[in-house]
Amino acid sequence: MSVSIAQMEEARRALDAPLFADLAGDCQVSFEFFPPKTEKMEETLWNAIETLAPLGPRFVSVTYGAGGSTRERTHATVARIARETAIPAAAHLTCVDASRDEILDVAREYWAAGVRHIVALRGDPPREGEKFQAHPDGFENAAALVAGLKSVAPFEISVAAYPECHPDSTDVAADLDNLKRKIDAGANRAISQFFFSADAFFRFRDAVEAAGIDAEIVPGILPVSNVAQTRKFAGMCGAAIPAWMDRLFEGLDDRPAARQLVAATIAAEMCRKLYAGGVRHFHFYTLNRAELSYAICHLLGLRPNPAAAEKAA
Ligand SMILES: Cc1cc2nc3c(=O)[nH]c(=O)nc-3n(C[C@H](O)[C@H](O)[C@H](O)COP(=O)(O)OP(=O)(O)OC[C@H]3O[C@@H](n4cnc5c(N)ncnc54)[C@H](O)[C@@H]3O)c2cc1C
Numbered sequence: 673m674s675v676s677i678a679q680m681e682e683a684r685r686a687l688d689a690p691l692f693a694d695l696a697g698d699c700q701v702s703f704e705f706f707p708p709k710t711e712k713m714e715e716t717l718w719n720a721i722e723t724l725a726p727l728g729p730r731f732v733s734v735t736y737g738a739g740g741s742t743r744e745r746t747h748a749t750v751a752r753i754a755r756e757t758a759i760p761a762a763a764h765l766t767c768v769d770a771s772r773d774e775i776l777d778v779a780r781e782y783w784a785a786g787v788r789h790i791v792a793l794r795g796d797p798p799r800e801g802e803k804f805q806a807h808p809d810g811f812e813n814a815a816a817l818v819a820g821l822k823s824v825a826p827f828e829i830s831v832a833a834y835p836e837c838h839p840d841s842t843d844v845a846a847d848l849d850n851l852k853r854k855i856d857a858g859a860n861r862a863i864s865q866f867f868f869s870a871d872a873f874f875r876f877r878d879a880v881e882a883a884g885i886d887a888e889i890v891p892g893i894l895p896v897s898n899v900a901q902t903r904k905f906a907g908m909c910g911a912a913i914p915a916w917m918d919r920l921f922e923g924l925d926d927r928p929a930a931r932q933l934v935a936a937t938i939a940a941e942m943c944r945k946l947y948a949g950g951v952r953h954f955h956f957y958t959l960n961r962a963e964l965s966y967a968i969c970h971l972l973g974l975r976p977n978p979a980a981a982e983k984a985a
Pocket of ligand 1: 738766792840841847863892
């Protein structure tokens with residue numbers, strides 16, 4: 673990777689204290705939510721959206737539950753964001769347990785509802801531990817889904833990328849080939865799986881460039897405040913949880929406020945390193961809670977923009 677003068681200056685500043693002094697606030701952010709199951713969860717989600725909207729996100733996205741289990745709820749949530757806010761809304765869509773026609777019908781419904789951005793994924797098998805099996809009339813992987821979506825309408829499309837390699841890939845080269853197929857099929861950018869080492873992301877970004885993949889790779893940031901839950905997710909998606917993470921949260925089980933402070937510190941420090949390495953778009957896995965992501969954005973120099981808040985209201 674070649675490093676520009678501006679990046680070297682940034683790296684020098686990152687080594688000085690205080691780490692977060694006077695950042696320009698020149699980065700963009702996006703926020704990921706999951707569709708709520710209950711009225712209470714719906715209220716929590718909308719509080720989170722209202723808190724984060726004034727930061728002027730580039731887009732917000734809503735996940736699609738394993739096996740298409742949240743199909744209606746994902747649609748309802750994305751459609752409501754598109755209807756009631758000015759934030760561009762993206763719908764996640766997977767290939768699991770559905771025929772091509774069924775999936776493309778869902779995409780047509782999104783287009784009709786004014787949704788222009790899809791996060792196109794293969795999805796995980798509905799039952800943990802099984803191998804992914806394509807539906808007999810379905811899309812075999814995310815690359816095929818991207819091509820299918822492009823045949824429906826000129827969607828903006830994001831796909832998934834794996835700084836620490838997807839567990840189904842035989843090796844890093846195969847994983848990169850797969851990412852290239854998704855971009856060549858028409859995806860605009862890749863959003864990464866979460867990770868806890870800025871160096872792992874930089875190595876991946878270099879490998880992507882060396883593989884001739886000319887697309888934006890947006891790091892996915894998971895602010896962790898519950899290590900046990902994160903370990904469960906990480907096991908399924910090939911992300912490594914460093915041993916220091918356990919040690920940092922040791923003894924904090926009954927101290928939620930301290931846990932939040934530790935969580936914000938870890939994630940903000942990693943984002944600061946990514947920023948020093950030239951990253952200017954961060955995608956936050958919010959788990960429908962605003963405060964941690966808001967605090968990290970604030971440390972990165974973002975401030976509420978009254979125009980964005982008004983548009984989002
Ligand atoms: C940003 C982000 C958002 C996500 N959102 C959701 C969500 O909303 N709902 C959900 O269920 N899951 C979601 N996931 C998880 C995702 O569905 C899983 O990680 C899934 O196992 C892989 O999906 P993919 O789109 O990366 O698959 P693909 O890109 O299709 O690849 C999956 C694996 O199969 C291999 N592969 C694919 N095609 C071939 C081929 N032709 N030959 C050989 N190998 C091949 C690839 O190398 C890779 O290892 C998300 C992941 C990320 C990073």
